[in-house]
Amino acid sequence: DGGITQSPKYLFRKEGQNVTLSCEQNLNHDAMYWYRQDPGQGLRLIYYSQIVNDFQKGDIAEGYSVSREKKESFPLTVTSAQKNPTAFYLCASSIQTGANIQYFGAGTRLSVL
């Protein structure tokens, strides 16, 4: 899982609560990504950021928010508007240009209480 750290490993959310998943990288990568993984559905892109202070919505951004105030950090907030948040969340990063490899963190498993 290289230089990408996701925390916590497990997270529980109560109804109506916002929770934030942390993603930190020490690879000096410009681009960072958040994916959601559900059984049988592969990885679906939530948000991505190609540079500090800029980010774009992915395929399933509704109910999620992100920020990119520092190059090393790309936290994901799962808001109360996300009605089905139970999933495995993966953060990744890559260099900005070329046929770059995306490197992944170990993931955060979010469950609803």
Add this chain to the structure above:
Amino acid sequence: AQSVAQPEDQVNVAEGNPLTVKCTYSVSGNPYLFWYVQYPNRGLQFLLKYITGDNLVKGSYGFEAEFNKSQTSFHLKKPSALVSDSALYFCAVRDPRGGNTPLVFGKGTRLSVIA
């Protein structure tokens, strides 16, 4: 739009036998193609990629993949499977004309190697 399909949810193979995990893609131009592996409750690990050049790409842990433009395929292969190869495998694609867009992943194929 770019997409990738993994037609098999599950592949079972006996230890020592060759294995193939299939992947087909849809990209307008020449694609960048990737294979990743995921072990239980872990992130994805990069195995190999095809950018250009030789159609046969060799990667980590003895895996290789063959790019076939006419069949728009990029199947993952290994000559002799190990029990430790049992995992979830993902194929991914990027259209290089789309700039630094994120990878698009297939739904994954679960490989089970039986001793």
